[in-house]
Amino acid sequence: MFGFVGVYLHLKKFFVNCGFVFVLDAELTFEPKWSSFFVGESLTFKCDMEEGRTDDWKYTLKKSDWTLYSDVTQQDFKINLLDKSHSGVYQCCGLRKDSDYKKCSNRVSIRVSGNFLVCFRQDSWSQIFRGETITLTCEVQGGEGVQWEYEWRRPQSQTFRTKQKDWTITASISGDYSCKSRPTDDSYSATKWTVFSAANTVCLWMSVYPPKAQISRNGGTLTCSVNPSSSGWSYYFYRGEKNQEVLTVQNTDFHSNREIRVSQGGVYRCRGGRGEPVYSTEISDPVTIVGEFLCVFFLHY
Numbered sequence: 001m002f003g004f005v006g007v008y009l010h011l012k013k014f015f016v017n018c019g020f021v022f023v024l025d026a027e028l029t030f031e032p033k034w035s036s037f038f039v040g041e042s043l044t045f046k047c048d049m050e051e052g053r054t055d056d057w058k059y060t061l062k063k064s065d066w067t068l069y070s071d072v073t074q075q076d077f078k079i080n081l082l083d084k085s086h087s088g089v090y091q092c093c094g095l096r097k098d099s100d101y102k103k104c105s106n107r108v109s110i111r112v113s114g115n116f117l118v119c120f121r122q123d124s125w126s127q128i129f130r131g132e133t134i135t136l137t138c139e140v141q142g143g144e145g146v147q148w149e150y151e152w153r154r155p156q157s158q159t160f161r162t163k164q165k166d167w168t169i170t171a172s173i174s175g176d177y178s179c180k181s182r183p184t185d186d187s188y189s190a191t192k193w194t195v196f197s198a199a200n201t202v203c204l205w206m207s208v209y210p211p212k213a214q215i216s217r218n219g220g221t222l223t224c225s226v227n228p229s230s231s232g233w234s235y236y237f238y239r240g241e242k243n244q245e246v247l248t249v250q251n252t253d254f255h256s257n258r259e260i261r262v263s264q265g266g267v268y269r270c271r272g273g274r275g276e277p278v279y280s281t282e283i284s285d286p287v288t289i290v291g292e293f294l295c296v297f298f299l300h301y
Contacts, residue, residue: 024050026105028092036111037082045077047092047105057094064088071095087112125274127230128171129211132279135168138179147184152177213271213284220289223259224270226281233258233272238283241267265289 027048037043047059058071063086069077079086093104121136128134138150152160152167155175160167163184211226213235224235235258237247253261262268267288272281 026050026092026094026103028090028105028108030090030108030110036113037086041082041112042078042080043082043110045079045090045092047075047077047094049075049094049103052096057096060093060095061090062092063090082112084112086110123232123275125230125232127228129279130171131210132171133168133275133277134171135166136177136179138165138167138181140181148181149184150179150181152179210282211272212282213269215268215270215284215287217287217289220263221255221259221261222268222270222287222289224272224284225258226272232274233281234274235270235272237268237270239264239266239268262289 027050028045029048030043030045032043045061047061049057054075055073057075058073059069059075059077060067060071061069061077068079077092087110089107089109091105091107093102095102121134123134136152138152140148147163148165149161149163150165150167152162154160154177155173167179211228211230214225214227216223216225222237224237226233237252237260239245239247239262247260253263255261265288267286269284269286271283273279
């Protein structure tokens with residue numbers, strides 16, 4: 001009784017069984033070995049004929065009926081900047097040089113998802129001042145259900161990595177702040193970070209001079225503003241030489257966030273504040289309301 005004997009000759013890459021020679025099929029693989037790719041990434045196919053030398057063959061790579069490479073001498077095929085059209089089934093074939101001997105590989109499937117990255121500021125302020133606290137967000141749109149990690153780049157090439165898409169900073173350097181991202185479970189991308197969008201930059205321009213509040217008077221109405229003008233401010237009014245009394249809706253007639261009507265003489269000042277924690281402007285110069293004027297003013301009102 002004869003037993004089945006199989007001997008694999010690694011260098012020759014074929015099987016010998018009971019005198020019969022079985023040639024191995026070609027093999028198509030790709031790196032990195034991710035389950036799916038994202039728009040803007042790249043991959044490399046490798047077509048291994050499993051016999052002979054690499055330079056014994058001419059290689060062809062096809063996606064369905066679309067030929068990407070034809071009769072080339074290298075077995076590696078790199079595709080840069082993937083898009084959704086690269087999703088599909090791929091196969092490679094090899095033609096031995098100086099002969100008509102040809103064999104083809106297994107088929108592999110590639111899926112390219114349409115995720116893209118956006119980077120934005122959470123506030124809508126027209127101007128930022130040095131020392132303010134702001135929050136930047138790096139978001140993979142279309143990447144729901146995937147755990148992401150992020151890398152932020154400050155001006156002057158300083159980087160910061162985090163598993164949170166929001167990054168809160170104290171504004172200190174003007175310039176471009178950019179981010180990039182990768183799935184946390186892709187071990188093959190441990191040394192390769194992919195930027196999904198070229199337009200993923202937030203530009204921050206910061207005034208080196210702290211803003212100052214200005215208070216103006218129109219009769220018994222006081223109005224507070226910030227110089228230079230910008231958005232997002234809440235305003236606070238004070239009465240007294242040392243700003244000892246804070247005016248509130250309980251003790252003052254507030255017409256709006258920035259405007260009050262006063263019924264008591266005294267020295268008034270104001271300031272602006274915004275953000276969390278609150279960033280405050282310099283307090284305004286004082287304006288003095290004379291009590292006698294108010295009596296006359298309200299008598300004729």
